[in-house]
Amino acid sequence: MSFLQYSGSSRYYKELVELPIPTSADFISSMIRVSYSIRDHERNAKRTITKTFTLSRPELASVDFEPTLTSTTAQVSSEVQAFTASLSEKRQAILREVSDSNGGKKRYVEVWANSHLEASLEVTKRHGQFHTDEFFKSFSFSPSETALVYTAEANPETVEELDDDPYPKFRFTPHFGETLYTRKRPTLFVFRWRPSGDAKNITRVAKRDLSLTSLSLEQPPSIPVVFGQATFVTETRLYATGYEQTADGKILGVKGCFNKPSSLWELALPDEDLETGLTTECTSVKVNMPGRSSRSPRVLFDTDGTAIALFWLSNPTGGAHASTVSLHSRDLKGESGDRIVVDAVSDPGSNQFPGLYTEYNLANSPFIRYSGETYVFAQSLWRSRPTLISMRAESGSVIDETPLSEGQSLYSWNLLGTDGWGSVVCSRSTPTSPPEVVLLTLKRDGFFGAPRVLDNPLLSSEVQEALDGLSASIIPIPNRHPIETIVIKSKEPVEGYKPICLTIPHGGPHAASTTAFTPSVVAYALEGYTVSLPNYTGSMGFGEKYIQELCGQCGTLDVADCISTVEELIKLGISERQRQVLLGGSHGGFLTAHLIGQYPDIFSAAVMRNPVISAGELCGSDITDWPYAEFGLPFGPGTHVTPDSFAKLYTASPIAYIDKVTTPVLLLIGEDDLRVPPTQGKGYYHALKGRGKTVEMLMFPKETHPIDGVEAARISFEAGRDWFRAFTQKES
Structure with a gap:
């Protein structure tokens, strides 16, 4: 006899689980684009939607204001694998995957300038699936906005390429473990185009003015390394996370683990001109941090597109699979070296900062520059409550921007994005209230005003x-x-x-x-x-x-x-x-x-x-x-x-x-x-x-x-x- 007897569907579960979960936000000119994940039981699928909030605000950041907002909702096509906007917000890029009539997939890289398709290239035969997970995703414009870097699965070598040698087809290649078993050959690709016309007369770039090259190392290290999370610093320099095999040839699973062998690498491309070959060999320098597992490079740019500083996260390699996170920085102007901005905290006192406990990555845009200071924003656990914190780049001082006051709801905060100068979009929820999207705006005194609710979930x-x-x-x-x-x-x-x-x-x-x-x-x-x-x-x-x-x-x-x-x-x-x-x-x-x-x-x-x-x-x-x-x-x-x-x-x-x-x-x-x-x-x-x-x-x-x-x-x-x-x- 089975004790497990079905008593019917839950009165509450389905409605609660199908509520939209905010996942990220992008500021594009006067708009805030918020992405949501939704579970659809009828289709037995997870879907994505976006809501675009249009706000009006004054030219000067020093002026207090209350933004006026309107919103529109759009279904995100399942074809869109990734989206990003350029630093100037004049261009957007899309990685697109389309089903063909034979049941296969076709892949395209697209660059849009306003509503015009400026550059497009089919890349189906060049590589396999795009990698858009949190561990390998790269999707970054170069400062000139004439190049993109992204990560995709390299095609396996064919028998024809190997002079009829069959062994490579069956040779063991380790993968990256739980939910990442298809990641065996993640590879960085650089897509370049020569824009034609001007800002007011954008025309489609001809195919002869497009190039796509995969990146390889001129001198590979003795221990194999696989790259992801690449981001441009200049037209010919990138920083990326390199995941390393152990000495016995294993790749330890990275999902949920902050302690696996990984380092930051500086990659230098030979030239910013269009490449004619399929592969570009680049020189590489490892950011040497013995005993540390590094990830999540984020570049702070000046208003003219000049890289100012690099920030990244690290944990001890080995030991506990997740521990207190450290935030690091590198001065990209060469005036000072690398340093620890926020270090681990061992035993905090009552109500004191307990150390940094972020997600695996920093937000895509974690910076706010205000009154001559740069702040790095993140969500971080503060005992049992995730809160929004700001970390001053120079001093490393940490501020709880959403502290819990006596009698307040137990709000949990999740950072979705910043505009770089004074506004932050977050989601917040409590154990008994689903996530709502809120806008926080800095006032002239340097403190956030009251949260402005942009979006509330609809409940019966x-x-x-x-x-x-x-x-x-x-x-x-x-x-x-x-x-x-x-x-x-x-x-x-x-x-x-x-x-x-x-x-x-x-x-x-x-x-x-x-x-x-x-x-x-x-x-x-x-x-x-x-x-x-x-x-x-x-x-x-x-x-x-x-x-x-x-x-x-x-x-x-x-x-x-x-x-x-x-x-x-x-x-x-x-x-x-x-x-x-x-x-x-x-x-x-x-x-x-x-x-x-x-x-x-x-x-x-x-x-x-x-x-x-x-x-x-x-x-x-x-x-x-x-x-x-x-x-x-x-x-x-x-x-x-x-x-x-x-x-x-x-x-x-x-x-x-x-x-x-x-x-x-x-x-x-x-x-x-x-x-x-x-x-x-x-x-x-x-x-x-x-x-x-x-x-x-x-x-x-x-x-x-x-x-x-x-x-x-x-x-x-x-x-x-x-x-x-x-x-x-x-x-x-």
């Missing part, structure tokens, strides 16, 4: 009323500094049994649960659960000391922190014993499995998504370094599991507690997961099944580690809801 009255009935708070856990948990619960007074408490430990472990709106989480709260989102030791946003403190103590310290949040909520009367369930994915699944093994009498049901069950058996993971770093073992080229290391990893893993498990378990497994191989969940399923325990498993074809496909995510939510109902209804 039923869902809005339900959300209004929820409250959210951050609860510190006594005697376990700096541990805290975010709690979402009903405002209604409780009579009789308290609601079932659902604890959701985050993955990573070096990630964080935040006060951002998460549709699947709030949907559980609307189903009647009290939801607890603990940030245990090792979570980002609390200081480097606490990230390092977890390494070597996974399976003990993080588990103790999570059970302490359960006990504290019981003590506070927010929840009660025997009314506890668990949900976790990846390292959150690892913690869920540990909690039901170490505390078998507390939890009524558990759901795990792609959990780590036996750390010693992660040889098939794209990040084989992970168990060594997180469980306190040395790792280097050629490292493999030994009897001694396996014994330590086994003892620290949930599999060691398999015989103590009594809690019913539902497993959700992505068949194409390269981060935590499906064998982990399958092995746990069979181990529980063989011991007569209550366990079921859903397998999702073509789903990777997050299981975030539109249909798969919905089914995962509904299955978790129905699993909890099956084992808690008798207690309600």
